[in-house]
Amino acid sequence: xxxxxxxxxxxxxGLLCWFTERFDKNLPRWIALISVSLLLxxxxxxxxxxxxQLAPTPSTGIAWTLxxxxxxxxxxGISVHLALDGLSxxxxxxxxxxxxxxxxxxxxxxxxxxxxxxxxxxxxxGGVVGVFLAIDLFLFFFFWEMMLVPMYFxxxxxxxxxxxxxxxxxxxxxxxxxxxxxxxIMLLSILGLVFVNYQATGVLTFDYATLLKAKLPEGxxxxxxxGFFVAFAVKMPVVPVHSWLPDAHTQAPTAGSVDLAGILxxxxxxxxxxxxxxxxxxxxxxxxxxxxxxxLIGVFYGAFVAFAQTDMKRLIxxxxxxxxxxxxxxxxxGNIQALQGAVVLMVAHGLSASALFILSGQLxxxxxxxxxREMGGLWARLPWLPAISLFFAAASLGLPGTGNFVGExxxxxxxxxxxxxxxxxxxxxxxxxxxYSLIMIHRAYFGPARSEEPLPGLNCRELSxxxxxxxxxxxxxxxxxxxxxASAATMNGVQQWLGIALNQLVR
Amino acid sequence: MQLTLSHFVALLxxxxxxxxxxxxxxxxxxxxxxxxxxIISTVGLNLALLSIIPAxxxxxxxxxxxxxxxxxxxxxxxxxxxxxxxxxxxxxxYMGKTEQAGFPGNRExxxxxMLLSATGGIVLVSTQHLAGLFIGLELxxxxxxxxxxxxxxxxxxxxxxxxxxxxxxxxxxFLLFGMALLYGETGSLVFSVxxxxxxxxxxxxxxxxxxxxxxxxxxxxxxxLWTPDVYQGAPAPVGAFLATASKVGVFAVLVRLLELSxxxxxxxxxxxxxxxxxxxxxVGNLLALLQNNLxxxxxxxxxxxxxxxxxxxxxxxxxxxxxxxxxxTAYVLTSLGAFGVVTLVSTxxxxxxxxxxxxxxxxxxxxxxxxxxxxxxxxxxxGIPLTAGFIGxxxxxxTGVDAKLWWLMGAMVLGSAIGVFYYLRVxxxxxxxxxGMHHHDAPTGWGQQAGxxxxxxxxALTLILGLYPxxxxxxxxxxxxxxx
Numbered sequence: 001x002x003x004x005x006x007x008x009x010x011x012x013x014g015l016l017c018w019f020t021e022r023f024d025k026n027l028p029r030w031i032a033l034i035s036v037s038l039l040l041x042x043x044x045x046x047x048x049x050x051x052x053q054l055a056p057t058p059s060t061g062i063a064w065t066l067x068x069x070x071x072x073x074x075x076x077g078i079s080v081h082l083a084l085d086g087l088s089x090x091x092x093x094x095x096x097x098x099x100x101x102x103x104x105x106x107x108x109x110x111x112x113x114x115x116x117x118x119x120x121x122x123x124x125x126g127g128v129v130g131v132f133l134a135i136d137l138f139l140f141f142f143f144w145e146m147m148l149v150p151m152y153f154x155x156x157x158x159x160x161x162x163x164x165x166x167x168x169x170x171x172x173x174x175x176x177x178x179x180x181x182x183x184x185i186m187l188l189s190i191l192g193l194v195f196v197n198y199q200a201t202g203v204l205t206f207d208y209a210t211l212l213k214a215k216l217p218e219g220x221x222x223x224x225x226x227g228f229f230v231a232f233a234v235k236m237p238v239v240p241v242h243s244w245l246p247d248a249h250t251q252a253p254t255a256g257s258v259d260l261a262g263i264l265x266x267x268x269x270x271x272x273x274x275x276x277x278x279x280x281x282x283x284x285x286x287x288x289x290x291x292x293x294x295x296l297i298g299v300f301y302g303a304f305v306a307f308a309q310t311d312m313k314r315l316i317x318x319x320x321x322x323x324x325x326x327x328x329x330x331x332x333x334g335n336i337q338a339l340q341g342a343v344v345l346m347v348a349h350g351l352s353a354s355a356l357f358i359l360s361g362q363l364x365x366x367x368x369x370x371x372x373r374e375m376g377g378l379w380a381r382l383p384w385l386p387a388i389s390l391f392f393a394a395a396s397l398g399l400p401g402t403g404n405f406v407g408e409x410x411x412x413x414x415x416x417x418x419x420x421x422x423x424x425x426x427x428x429x430x431x432x433x434x435x436y437s438l439i440m441i442h443r444a445y446f447g448p449a450r451s452e453e454p455l456p457g458l459n460c461r462e463l464s465x466x467x468x469x470x471x472x473x474x475x476x477x478x479x480x481x482x483x484x485x486a487s488a489a490t491m492n493g494v495q496q497w498l499g500i501a502l503n504q505l506v507r
Numbered sequence: 508m509q510l511t512l513s514h515f516v517a518l519l520x521x522x523x524x525x526x527x528x529x530x531x532x533x534x535x536x537x538x539x540x541x542x543x544x545x546i547i548s549t550v551g552l553n554l555a556l557l558s559i560i561p562a563x564x565x566x567x568x569x570x571x572x573x574x575x576x577x578x579x580x581x582x583x584x585x586x587x588x589x590x591x592x593x594x595x596x597x598x599x600x601y602m603g604k605t606e607q608a609g610f611p612g613n614r615e616x617x618x619x620x621m622l623l624s625a626t627g628g629i630v631l632v633s634t635q636h637l638a639g640l641f642i643g644l645e646l647x648x649x650x651x652x653x654x655x656x657x658x659x660x661x662x663x664x665x666x667x668x669x670x671x672x673x674x675x676x677x678x679x680x681f682l683l684f685g686m687a688l689l690y691g692e693t694g695s696l697v698f699s700v701x702x703x704x705x706x707x708x709x710x711x712x713x714x715x716x717x718x719x720x721x722x723x724x725x726x727x728x729x730x731x732l733w734t735p736d737v738y739q740g741a742p743a744p745v746g747a748f749l750a751t752a753s754k755v756g757v758f759a760v761l762v763r764l765l766e767l768s769x770x771x772x773x774x775x776x777x778x779x780x781x782x783x784x785x786x787x788x789x790v791g792n793l794l795a796l797l798q799n800n801l802x803x804x805x806x807x808x809x810x811x812x813x814x815x816x817x818x819x820x821x822x823x824x825x826x827x828x829x830x831x832x833x834x835x836t837a838y839v840l841t842s843l844g845a846f847g848v849v850t851l852v853s854t855x856x857x858x859x860x861x862x863x864x865x866x867x868x869x870x871x872x873x874x875x876x877x878x879x880x881x882x883x884x885x886x887x888x889x890g891i892p893l894t895a896g897f898i899g900x901x902x903x904x905x906t907g908v909d910a911k912l913w914w915l916m917g918a919m920v921l922g923s924a925i926g927v928f929y930y931l932r933v934x935x936x937x938x939x940x941x942x943g944m945h946h947h948d949a950p951t952g953w954g955q956q957a958g959x960x961x962x963x964x965x966x967a968l969t970l971i972l973g974l975y976p977x978x979x980x981x982x983x984x985x986x987x988x989x990x991x
Contacts, residue, residue, distance in 0.1 A: 075977065
C-alpha cells in the first residue's frame with residue numbers, strides 16, 4: 001500500500017499548497033518541503049528495508065520488491081499497477097532528494113504565485129514518481145504525458161525572459177510539443193503492441209508482465225521498438241531531437257532546471273531499460289549499433305557546442321547532452337558492468353548537473369546575468385561559490401573520487417568487451433568534456449574582474465544545499481557499492497534480455 | 508401502422524420537448540416574461556431527460572417507418588438534451604437582468620428557437636429513413652438561422668446568419684438531390700434498403716451528394732468555409748449550441764446511414780472519407796494557428812475534432828462505435844465548457860462578445876475559477892491525460908491502430924502536435940499579467956449563478972471522466988444500433 005502513497009503525497013501536497021496560498025505566503029513553501037521530505041524519507045526507508053534481489057529477469061520471471069494492483073479501466077484491461085525494484089527505488093530516492101533541493105532553491109527566487117508554483121513543482125515530482133513506478137503501459141504513458149503540463153507552466157510562468165524571439169513561453173511550448181508529439185508516437189507503439197498481443201491471445205491488456213511474453217512478428221517488433229525509442233530519445237535527449245533542451249533549461253527557473261536535468265532526463269533512460277529493451281530485445285539488439293552511433297554523436301556534439309556557449313546555463317544544458325550520451329552507450333552495450341555504470345552515471349549526473357544549475361542560479365541572483373562574458377574574476381569577489389563550482393565542474397569532467405568517474409569508468413570498461421571501437425572513440429569525449437568544464441570555470445571565475453566590489457556570500461541555506469550534493473557525490477565516488485547492489489538484480493535482467501539477443505545476432 | 512402506448516413511451520423525450528416548445532410559445536403569446544420562459548424550458552428539458560428512462564424500457568422499437576428508437580438514439584438524445592440545457596442556462600446568464608444592462612431586444616424567442624432546434628436534433632438521431640433525415644435536419648437548421656442572427660442589430664451577427672442560411676440551404680439542396688437519385692435508383696427511402704440489390708453508379712453518386720450535404724453541416728474540409736464567420740458572429744450561447752447539439756445530431760445520423768446502408772460498404776467511400784478526415788485534421792489545426800479570436804479558434808479546432816471522429820467512423824469495427832460515443836461525449840463537455848467561459852466573460856450582453864484573445868489576457872487575476880475551467884477545457888481539447896479529451900483521443904487511436912489506418916494515425920499525431928501549440932497559447936494568455944490591462948469582467952459572484960455552477964459541473968465531469976472513465980465506457984458499450 002505504500003506505493004500509491006509515494007505518488008499521492010506530492011499530488012495532495014501540491015493541492016494543499018495552492019489552497020493555502022491565500023493565508024500566508026510562506027505556508028506553501030513549508031507544506032511543499034514537508035511533502036517532499038516525506039517522499040524522500042519514505043523512499044530511503046524503502047531502500048533500507050526492501051529486498052532488492054527481486055527484479056524482472058527473463059530467466060527467473062517477473063518478481064518485484066513491492067507491488068500494487070487495482071483494476072482501473074476494465075474495458076481495455078488497464079489497471080493501476082505499480083511495482084518497485086532496485087532501479088525504480090534508486091530513481092525515486094533521487095527524485096525525493098532533488099525535490100527537497102528544488103523547494104529550497106526556490107525559497108527566495110520565487111516571490112509571486114508561490115502556491116501555484118509549488119503546485120506545479122510537486123505535480124512534476126508526482127508525475128515522475130508515477131513514471132518510475134507504473135508497469136501498466138497505459139498508466140506509464142498517462143504519467144509520462146501528465147508531467148508535461150506542470151513543467152510547461154513552470155517554465156512559461158516563472159522562467160527567465162530571454163532575448164528577443166527566444167522567450168520563456170516559446171521555450172516552454174517547444175518543450176511541450178517535442179515531448180507531446182514523440183509521446184503520441186510511443187502511444188501508437190503501445191497500442192500496436194497491445195493489439196498484436198490481443199490478436200494472438202485474445203486478451204486485451206496493457207500489463208507489462210503479460211506483454212513481455214507477447215510473440216511479435218519479425219519486423220513488427222522493430223517498428224514498435226522505434227516508436228518507444230523516439231519518445232525516449234527526445235526526452236533523453238539524443239542529438240537530432242535535442243533542440244528543445246537548451247532552450248527549456250535556459251529559460252526555466254532554477255528549480256525547473258534542477259528537475260529537468262536531474263530527474264526528467266532520467267525518465268528516458270529508465271524507460272529504455274524498463275520498457276524498450278525487455279519488450280523488444282531482438283529489435284533492440286539489431287538497433288544497438290545505431291543507438292551507439294547516435295550516442296557517440298551526442299557525446300561529441302554536446303561537448304563541442306557546450307564549449308561555444310556564453311550562457312552558463314546553456315553550457316550546462318549541452319553538457320547534459322554529452323553525459324547522457326555515455327548513459328545511452330552503457331544501456332545498449334548489453335554488458336552488466338556497463339549497465340551498472342549507466343545507473344551510477346545517471347545518479348551522479350543528477351547530482352552534479354543539479355548542483356551546477358543551483359550554483360548558476362545563485363550566481364544569477366547576485367549578478368542578474370548568466371552571460372559568462374559579463375563575469376570574470378569572481379574568485380576574488382565571492383567566497384565559497386567559485387571553489388564549489390570548481391569541484392562540480394571537476395566532477396562533471398569525471399575526476400576520480402566523484403560518482404561521475406565511477407559511472408563513466410564502468411561504462412567504458414564494460415562496453416569495451418562488446419564494442420571496442422565505440423569506446424576508443426568515446427574516450428576522447430572525456431577529453432573534450434574537461435575542456436568545456438574548465439573553460440566555464442576560467443571564463444566565470446578567473447581573468448580580469450569587472451569590478452572590485454565584493455558580492456554577498458552564500459547564506460546557510462544555499463551553502464548547505466551544494467555541500468550536501470558535494471558530499472553525496474564524493475560518497476558515490478568512493479563507495480558506490482550500495483547503489484550497485486540495489487540496481488544489480490534489475491540490471492542483470494536487462495543484461496540477460498539484451499545479451500541473449502545480441503549473442504543470437506552474432507551467430 | 509398501429510401506434511400503441513409503448514410507441515408513445517418510446518417517443519416520450521421527443522414529445523416532451525415538442526410540448527415544451529409549444530408551452531413556451533403560448534407563454535410568450537400570453538405574456539412576455541423572461542424568467543417564466545426560462546423556467547418552462549428548463550423544466551421541460553429536465554422532464555424530457557427523465558423520460559428517457561421509461562423510453563429505454565420500450566426500446567428498441569420502430570415508431571412509424573421514419574423513426575427507430577434504440578439505445579443509440581436515446582444516448583444521443585440525452586447528449587443533445589444535456590447540451591441544450593447547458594446552452595439555455597448560458598443564454599439566461601448572457602441576456603442579463605434588465606434591458607439597459609443586457610440584451611436590448613426580445614429575449615424569450617431564443618428559448619423557443621433552441622427548443623425547436625433540439626426537437627429537430629432528436630428526430631435526426633432517431634431516424635432511419637431519408638424523409639426523417641431531411642425533416643430532422645431542416646427542423647434543426649431553420650431555427651438556427653434565427654438564433655445565429657438573434658442579435659440582428661449587430662452587423663456581425665446578421666452577416667453570420669445570412670451566410671449560414673445561404674450555405675446551409677446549398678448543403679440541403681445537395682442532400683435533396685442525392686436523396687432523389689437514391690430514391691430513383693432503389694425505390695426506397697429506408698436506410699437499410701438503399702443499395703440492397705445492386706450498387707450502381709447512380710447510387711454511388713447519390714451517397715456522394717448526401718455526404719456533401721452532411722459534410723456542410725459538420726463543417727468538414729472542404730465544406731468548412733462558413734464555420735469561423737458563423738461561430739464568430741453568433742451570440743456566444745448560440746455558438747455553444749451550434750458546436751454541440753447540432754453537430755451531435757448530424758454526426759449521429761451520418762453514423763446510422765453509413766452503418767445501415769449496404770450502399771456505403773464499398774471501399775471508395777472509405778477512401779473518400781479518409782481524404783476528408785486527413786484534410787480536416789490538417790487544415791483545421793493549421794488555420795487555428797493563425798487565429799487571434801477565441802471563437803474562430805474554437806471553430807477551426809472543431810473542424811479538426813470532427814476529422815478525428817471520422818477516423819473512428821472509417822475504422823467502423825466494434826470499438827469504433829464506442830469510440831465515437833466516448834469522443835462525442837468528451838467533445839460536447841469540452842465545447843460547452845469553452846463556450847461557457849466565453850459566454851460568461853461576455854455576460855451581460857454588450858455590443859461585442861469578449862472573443863478576442865487579448866480580452867483573456869491575465870484572466871487568472873480577475874476570475875481564477877473561470878480560468879481554471881478554461882484551462883481544463885484547453886487541456887481536454889489538446890488531449891492531455893487527466894481530462895476526458897485524453898480518453899476520447901486514446902479510444903480513437905486504439906480504434907485506428909486496431910484497424911491499421913496508418914495514414915490517419917500519422918495525420919492525428921501531426922494534428923495533435925500542431926493543436927497543442929494553439930491550445931497552449933490560449934492557456935498561457937490567461938495567466939499573463941500586463942500593466943494597464945484591458946478590463947473585461949464577468950459579473951461578480953458568477954459562481955453563484957446557474958451558468959457558473961453549470962460550468963463547474965462540466966469541468967468536474969471532464970476531470971472525473973479523465974480519471975475514472977469506466978462508467979462511461981460501460982454505458983457506451985450498450986449504445987449499439989438496433990438492427991445491426
